[in-house]
Amino acid sequence: MLHPARAQCPYCGVGCGLELKPAAVIADAAAPGGSDPWTVRGDRQHPSSLGQVCVKGATVGETLHHNRLTTPLFRERIDQPLRPISWDEALSRVVAQMQQVLADRGPAGLAMYGSGQFLIEDYYLAQKLFKGALGSNNFDANSRLCMSSAVSGYARSLGSDGPPCCYDDFDSCDTVVLIGTNTADCHPVLFQRLLKRKRRQKEALQLIVIDPRHTATADVADLHLAIQPGTDLVLLHGIGHLLLQRGQFDAALIAASTEGYEELAALLEGWTPERVCALCGIEEQQLQALATLWGRSRALLSLWSMGVNQSVEGTATVSGIINLHLLTGQIGRPGAGPFSLTGQPNAMGGREAGGLAPLLPGYRFVADAAHRAELEHHWGLAAGAIAAEPGFDVWRQIEAMERGELGLWWVAATNPLVSLPSLDRVRAAVARCPLVVLSEAYAGSETEAVAHLVLPAAQWSEKAGVMTNSERRVTLCAAFRPAPGQARPDWAVFAEIGRRLGHPQAFRYGSSAEVYAEFAAITAGRICDHSGLSHRLLAEHGPQQWPFPAGTAPGGGQPRLHTEGRFPTGSGRARLIAEQPLGLGEPPDAAYPLVLTVGRYLGHWHTMTRTAHVERVRKQHPEPLLEVHPGDADRHGLEDGAWARISSRRGSLTAKVLVTDRIRPGTVFLPMHWGAAQANACEANRLMHALACPISHQPELKAAAVKLESAQP
Ligand code: SF4
Numbered sequence: 163m164l165h166p167a168r169a170q171c172p173y174c175g176v177g178c179g180l181e182l183k184p185a186a187v188i189a190d191a192a193a194p195g196g197s198d199p200w201t202v203r204g205d206r207q208h209p210s211s212l213g214q215v216c217v218k219g220a221t222v223g224e225t226l227h228h229n230r231l232t233t234p235l236f237r238e239r240i241d242q243p244l245r246p247i248s249w250d251e252a253l254s255r256v257v258a259q260m261q262q263v264l265a266d267r268g269p270a271g272l273a274m275y276g277s278g279q280f281l282i283e284d285y286y287l288a289q290k291l292f293k294g295a296l297g298s299n300n301f302d303a304n305s306r307l308c309m310s311s312a313v314s315g316y317a318r319s320l321g322s323d324g325p326p327c328c329y330d331d332f333d334s335c336d337t338v339v340l341i342g343t344n345t346a347d348c349h350p351v352l353f354q355r356l357l358k359r360k361r362r363q364k365e366a367l368q369l370i371v372i373d374p375r376h377t378a379t380a381d382v383a384d385l386h387l388a389i390q391p392g393t394d395l396v397l398l399h400g401i402g403h404l405l406l407q408r409g410q411f412d413a414a415l416i417a418a419s420t421e422g423y424e425e426l427a428a429l430l431e432g433w434t435p436e437r438v439c440a441l442c443g444i445e446e447q448q449l450q451a452l453a454t455l456w457g458r459s460r461a462l463l464s465l466w467s468m469g470v471n472q473s474v475e476g477t478a479t480v481s482g483i484i485n486l487h488l489l490t491g492q493i494g495r496p497g498a499g500p501f502s503l504t505g506q507p508n509a510m511g512g513r514e515a516g517g518l519a520p521l522l523p524g525y526r527f528v529a530d531a532a533h534r535a536e537l538e539h540h541w542g543l544a545a546g547a548i549a550a551e552p553g554f555d556v557w558r559q560i561e562a563m564e565r566g567e568l569g570l571w572w573v574a575a576t577n578p579l580v581s582l583p584s585l586d587r588v589r590a591a592v593a594r595c596p597l598v599v600l601s602e603a604y605a606g607s608e609t610e611a612v613a614h615l616v617l618p619a620a621q622w623s624e625k626a627g628v629m630t631n632s633e634r635r636v637t638l639c640a641a642f643r644p645a646p647g648q649a650r651p652d653w654a655v656f657a658e659i660g661r662r663l664g665h666p667q668a669f670r671y672g673s674s675a676e677v678y679a680e681f682a683a684i685t686a687g688r689i690c691d692h693s694g695l696s697h698r699l700l701a702e703h704g705p706q707q708w709p710f711p712a713g714t715a716p717g718g719g720q721p722r723l724h725t726e727g728r729f730p731t732g733s734g735r736a737r738l739i740a741e742q743p744l745g746l747g748e749p750p751d752a753a754y755p756l757v758l759t760v761g762r763y764l765g766h767w768h769t770m771t772r773t774a775h776v777e778r779v780r781k782q783h784p785e786p787l788l789e790v791h792p793g794d795a796d797r798h799g800l801e802d803g804a805w806a807r808i809s810s811r812r813g814s815l816t817a818k819v820l821v822t823d824r825i826r827p828g829t830v831f832l833p834m835h836w837g838a839a840q841a842n843a844c845e846a847n848r849l850m851h852a853l854a855c856p857i858s859h860q861p862e863l864k865a866a867a868v869k870l871e872s873a874q875p
Pocket of ligand 1: 171174351
């Protein structure tokens with residue numbers, strides 16, 4: 163008997179609620195390639211989305227059967243075909259290789275690259291396995307590519323990770339600054355919420371968009387600043403300069419709740435409007451208008467995503483945004499705050515579970531001896547079992563493979579052979595690793611092409627577990643369909659490996675609810691406190707926001723953080739950070755005179771393992787298009803619909819040209835979705851460099867120097 167089920171959408175970090183109902187005729191529900199009997203609609207009871215849903219969420223039911231992996235597969239060498247093997251043989255091979263690597267190279271020879279598609283239970287057991295049982299902190303996740311600069315920026319400026327805002331702030335703000343985010347395409351339901359309010363209360367809500375492209379988000383902006391790529395921090399400092407010059411700052415909050423004002427004020431002094439506008443490529447009147455809107459706003463919300471985070475100065479830019487909020491008192495109250503929009507559905511939960519190389523569960527840090535001791539105690543490990551050094555982030559994992567230092571690289575629920583920068587270098591590095599394991603739901607991904615061992619994964623809808631969305635709201639995702647064939651949940655695979663490695667008690671779990679209960683208990687007293695939550699409470703009372711300490715009544719989570727003007731830094735004061743802008747990691751020059759920026763289309767999700775199978779989305783976005791400004795197209799002899807060769811220092815590819823004035827001169831745009839396995843392959847990230855923010859280690863996937871030539875298809 164199948165029952166209606168509720169879950170958080172498995173695509174973006176908005177984390178909309180979905181209601182899933184069995185269709186009238188239930189036939190062969192788990193058959194790969196069969197028609198899916200489940201229908202999807204927005205869950206009106208979910209407080210984050212109130213029944214709204216976008217094309218991706220609405221069509222997710224069409225993606226669940228296509229192209230599924232149903233049995234473990236193995237090959238000794240990459241030039242051989244994959245052949246089916248049993249789970250017992252697959253797990254024995256993983257354990258044997260782990261033991262061999264530990265004996266030969268030590269824990270640093272093992273690494274895992276996980277995913278914001280994980281449930282918290284998957285994330286948590288991956289940390290317990292790698293950072294605990296194996297003593298290797300080399301766990302990183304694809305959230306590294308998405309929002310690690312937001313994590314670093316929040317921690318550095320406010321003392322801890324954790325977006326301080328909530329979606330209700332969309333209804334109480336009077337100004338929204340969208341910087342480096344195409345919210346219309348990448349967080350559609352939130353954008354629609356803003357748009358509806360804008361239509362209802364045109365003058366009561368001012369929308370400002372800062373983006374080199376004239377995106378669908380910019381279409382509705384009261385003010386669009388198409389700045390030069392790489393000048394976000396310059397612009398923020400320019401706003402700060404004008405606010406201080408005009409006396410539009412919150413002296414009481416600065417005095418009572420911040421430190422570093424003198425240094426920041428001295429730095430902002432030098433960022434005059436003339437200097438800022440020359441670098442940003444905007445009119446002074448635009449900068450003045452933006453500063454005026456910021457200065458007079460009663461409640462201002464800033465939203466950002468990868469346009470800010472994917473930069474060599476990603477952390478500095480996040481701190482630059484937070485500086486302005488602290489200077490003007492736009493934080494800790496309804497409608498006001500710096501709000502990072504997370505890319506993936508559970509990247510937030512991953513942060514809470516310690517799912518990045520320098521982190522431990524419960525917003526703890528590997529580098530903090532007290533935090534390591536707490537986890538060693540919780541996990542029943544000997545003192546010193548958790549290594550003191552942060553592990554390799556994903557690019558350091560690639561570099562370690564280049565040096566031949568990794569003996570096992572385990573990729574789970576992600577497709578790095580499309581999403582990482584400098585893909586030719588990635589392919590060459592991975593080829594040096596003796597055992598590449600891929601835990602994946604779908605067959606035929608670009609990463610499968612480099613894997614020796616493929617483990618079929620039960621995905622969202624087939625395993626119960628918890629996700630946290632961008633407003634810190636925790637949703638229980640029900641298991642409402644059987645997994646196909648022999649596919650297993652990642653958390654169950656990690657637990658089995660832990661038991662086989664000699665930890666039978668520590669990894670004995672009867673259900674994912676038990677895994678979550680253990681995780682929730684160790685967050686007690688931390689900012690991301692889940693200790694009052696359980697699968698049962700979430701099933702009975704619906705999604706809840708953290709912090710949610712034990713004893714909290716349902717609905718009693720905290721919608722906003724830092725409401726008292728105290729921050730979890732040593733001094734209790736937030737830090738104003740004074741940093742000079744650096745610009746792009748690879749600025750354009752005579753040889754490569756244009757800047758390539760990459761991004762997303764509304765209907766497609768990341769590397770298309772799901773959305774390539776949705777007819778409606780395929781029709782909506784049939785092919786990748788290279789957006790070129792008419793002036794640049796003229797100079798290169800390119801017409802709309804013609805083909806161009808686009809080259810960077812790392813390689814070249816051809817793409818069909820879309821001539822449009824929606825991109826600023828000197829900049830071109832490609833979508834990042836079409837990997838080598840797609841019929842219209844267009845590996846945009848092959849062209850991108852791997853330079854990264856030195857603090858967050860998030861690569862600058864948003865900008866690389868390129869040149870254009872006309873080409874044949
Ligand atoms: Fe899913 Fe994001 Fe669309 Fe909501 S906005 S339905 S979370 S993809």
